[in-house]
Structure formats: C-alpha cells, structure tokens
Amino acid sequence: MTGWLTEAVPRGRIAAxxxxxxxxxxxxxxxxxxxxxxxxxxxxxxxxxxxIGRLLPLPTPTPTVVAVIFWGLLLAALLAATGRAPRLLGWTVCALYLEWMIIAMSYGKVDHDRFGLLVALAVLPTAGRARHGDTTRTEAGGWALRVTQIAVICTYFLAAWAKLRFGGLDWLTGSVLARAIIRRGTDLADLIAQVPYLLIVAQFGIVAFELLSPVVFLIPARWRVAMVGFFYSFHVVTIATITISFAPHLAAMTSFLPLERVRPLVWARRLAGRGPVDAEPMSTPPDQARPDDRARSGDQAPVVGRPVGP
Known part of the structure; x- marks a missing residue:
C-alpha cells in the first residue's frame, strides 16, 4: 500500500x-x-x-479583508506557478485560497467540485522542487499526485453516496435532470429531454458512473488515461446540456495525466523556428546516452558486431 501511495513520477510531471x-x-x-x-x-x-471557519479565529469578511486576500492570493498564485520557493509560496496559496473558499461557501451554498483542488493545494508544497522536462523520479511528488487522485475519485463516489443517502432510489427515477434542464438547460438539453425515458436512463448512468469511478485505480496503467478521458467527456456533456463546468475538479483531475509531455515553451520555440530544440531528457545518465551523443562528447562507445581490424 505504501508503495502504491508513493509511486515515483517524473519531476517534470510535478512541475507541469x-x-x-x-x-x-x-x-x-x-x-x-x-x-x-x-x-x-x-x-x-x-x-x-x-x-473550519468556526474552529479557527477567522475574521468576518469586510471590504479590507476580502481585498487583501484577493490581491495577495492572485500575486502568490502567479509567483508559485513559476516553481520558485515551492514550499513558502505553496503554503501561502493554500492558506489564502482556503480562506477564499470559506468566505465563498459560508452564505448557504457549498460546492463539492472544490475538494480535489483544495487537496492538491495542500499537498503540492510537500513535493519539493521540480523543473519542467526533468525525467528524474520522485516519490514525494508521486505521493502528492496520488493523494490528489484519491480526492478526485472521492468527489465522484461520495456524490453518488449523497444522492442515495438523501434522495434514496427516488433520485434515480425522479425528475432531477428535468428540473436542471428547466433551470439552466441548453438547446441540446431540450432535444435530449424530448426522448422518452432518456433522462431516467441518464440518472441511472450518472450514479453508476460515480459509484464505479474507483475502478480507475484497478485497471492497467495503459487504460487509465482512456478512463480519465471518459471522465472528461462526461463533464463535456454536462457543460453542453446543463452548463455546469466543475472547472476546479477538472483541473485537479489532470493529476492522472502524463503532463510532463506537455511542453508549451518548447513547442513555441519550435514553431517560431528559433533553432534546434533539445528533445533529450534533462537527466539522462551518461551510461544511457545514445552512441552518437557519446561520440560528440569524445567518448566513442564500441558498436556491437562491428569487426575490429581490416
């Protein structure tokens, strides 16, 4: 179990x-x-x-308090995105964003799509330093991503549990989606609503999808990205029909993806034609370098099968 929780990942993934x-x-x-x-x-x-706002001595929101949190958080988040001072800036962003959410959710409505993001902000400072493109692996970074992944899946599973706990089986056969479409539905949703029993089938499908979401941890790694892609497609349909985005949850769900392969600055240099781009890993050990690389460095390796002498 410990090995699964701390499965090492490339530092470049943590940086991204x-x-x-x-x-x-x-x-x-x-x-x-x-x-x-x-x-x-x-x-x-x-x-x-x-x-948490009652347990901690947090101030009642005033124009000054809200303004200080807003501008302080905005500046800290932009600085933290550079990867510098990951612990200091990371904990600062975590504390300020938590207070921002306490203010947001203390007037009668609590959004569950923030859970994964809040967990990500809490664990990222523990991942240590990381550079984009670095292929060396880190267990601390792997733990941070795994905990975020667990929070993302808990968001789905516990949402289904809440539906069945408070709505019972009537949630499955009721008019939940019909009311959502009436309140904030799109033209696409209106077309779907005209198909008999389709909304009922969709409600069964939503609960089944949420209850089965932990399966993502049990399937082989090569299928995991495909399943996460299905998760994203579910939210695309949600946005297209009832205009609910779950944007913070979608951001946290990128913890499942091989983000180290996303190199926008490298791609931009390549498109701009600013000369050759170093595509080699930043941390390739000398004994794993390709023969032509060693030849350029003056360390020519023997070629297997090549005859010696005339």
Whole structure:
C-alpha cells in the first residue's frame, strides 16, 4: 500500500501540474469566482462560517479583508506557478485560497467540485522542487499526485453516496435532470429531454458512473488515461446540456495525466523556428546516452558486431 501511495513520477510531471494548478487558482479569482468579492458588501450578521471557519479565529469578511486576500492570493498564485520557493509560496496559496473558499461557501451554498483542488493545494508544497522536462523520479511528488487522485475519485463516489443517502432510489427515477434542464438547460438539453425515458436512463448512468469511478485505480496503467478521458467527456456533456463546468475538479483531475509531455515553451520555440530544440531528457545518465551523443562528447562507445581490424 505504501508503495502504491508513493509511486515515483517524473519531476517534470510535478512541475507541469504545479504550474497548471496555480495558474488555475489565478484564473479562478478573476473568471470563475469573482463574485466572492461581493461578499464584502453583505452584512456581517449573514456570515455563517463553515465548521473550519468556526474552529479557527477567522475574521468576518469586510471590504479590507476580502481585498487583501484577493490581491495577495492572485500575486502568490502567479509567483508559485513559476516553481520558485515551492514550499513558502505553496503554503501561502493554500492558506489564502482556503480562506477564499470559506468566505465563498459560508452564505448557504457549498460546492463539492472544490475538494480535489483544495487537496492538491495542500499537498503540492510537500513535493519539493521540480523543473519542467526533468525525467528524474520522485516519490514525494508521486505521493502528492496520488493523494490528489484519491480526492478526485472521492468527489465522484461520495456524490453518488449523497444522492442515495438523501434522495434514496427516488433520485434515480425522479425528475432531477428535468428540473436542471428547466433551470439552466441548453438547446441540446431540450432535444435530449424530448426522448422518452432518456433522462431516467441518464440518472441511472450518472450514479453508476460515480459509484464505479474507483475502478480507475484497478485497471492497467495503459487504460487509465482512456478512463480519465471518459471522465472528461462526461463533464463535456454536462457543460453542453446543463452548463455546469466543475472547472476546479477538472483541473485537479489532470493529476492522472502524463503532463510532463506537455511542453508549451518548447513547442513555441519550435514553431517560431528559433533553432534546434533539445528533445533529450534533462537527466539522462551518461551510461544511457545514445552512441552518437557519446561520440560528440569524445567518448566513442564500441558498436556491437562491428569487426575490429581490416
């Protein structure tokens, strides 16, 4: 079990995941949750903090408190995305974003799509330093990704558990999706709703999908990315029909992907034609270098099967 939790991954994957998550936090402030800043104008007596907000001596949101958190978090997230000072900036972003979410969710509505992202922010500072393209493997980074993956899958599984716990079997046969389409459905959703019993079948499918999501940890690695791709396709359909994005959850779910292969700066240099791009791994040991590389460095390796002498 310990080996599974700390399965080593390339440091380049940690660097890419770190950059993506912290850039998402910055985008979240200005694109997805800018409405949190309006909490500053809400009377303080309406602030009913979550349990963690009641346990910690957190201040009631005021214009000054909200502004300091917003600008401090935005700056810290952009700096953290560079990979510098991963622990200091990582813990800073984690603390500020947690407070940002406490403010957002302490007025009667709690979104479950933030769980995976919050866990990612809590564990990323423990992964240590990592550079883009670095192929050396790290168990600390592997643990950070695995814990995030578990949080992502728990989001699905516990959502199904909540549906059955509070809605019972009536959730499966009721009008849940029909009401969602009436409230915020698209033209595509209207077409789907006209097919008899299709929404009921979809509700059974949603719960089955969420309950079976832990299977992603049991299948071979070569199929895991395909299953995660199915997860993403589920959310594409959700956005296209009832306009619910689950963007923080989708960002955290990239912990399953081989992000070290995504090298936008390298691709940009290649497209710009700025000379040859070093495609070799940053940490290739000398004894694993190709023969032509050793020849260029003056260390010519013998070629197997090549005759010696005339």
């Amino acid at each position: 995941f770190r950059t993506l998550i912290y850039l998402f936090v910055a985008a979240d402030l200005v694109v997805f949750t800018p409405w949190v800043r309006t909490r500053a104008s809400v009377p303080g007596e309406l602030y009913q903090p979550l349990l």
